Amino acid sequence: MDINPIKTDADHKNALREIDRLWTAPEGSPESDRLDMLVTLVEAYEQKRWPMEEEGDPVEIILAHMDVTGRTQADLANLLGSRSRASEILSRKRALTLEMIHKLHKEWGISANILVQPYKLDAA
Missing domain, CATH: 1.10.260.40 (lambda repressor-like DNA-binding domains)
Known part of the structure; x- marks a missing residue:
């Protein structure tokens, strides 16, 4: 399972496509594990790239x-x-x-x- 850091907007876009593909992966499967890791990487990239105040609804x-x-x-x-x-x-x-x-x-x-x-x- 090759997972690379997300360093660019292109990497981010590719990771989002992969997340979309894996969204319905069965719990506990290798695909589900990959989904979890990608979501974590995307969230970290988004917080760094587009920091948003968590205040507000x-x-x-x-x-x-x-x-x-x-x-x-x-x-x-x-x-x-x-x-x-x-x-x-x-x-x-x-x-x-x-x-x-x-x-x-x-x-x-x-x-x-x-x-x-x-x-x-x-x-x-």
Whole structure:
């Protein structure tokens, strides 16, 4: 099992592709072990490359990330599947699902540890 350090954005992108491929690996398998190691390496690289304050809730982090990277609500809608879903997330009317968290982590590089934090939703 060859695993190399992640030193560049290209290495990071390749590791994310490999994580996506291994995401459903059976627990306890060599592929699952590889997945665990890659996730650890990716998280370490992301913390070093794109340090983010762990203060703030997931919606604030998403908004800050969008601001820093020049992404728009339309980009979020494309990632999450619909404009209404993106709007509901950003207006705190809908909570992030595990699938959304995975997509935000995989595609935008936002730490899953930040995205899984509980946050307050606005009453409808």
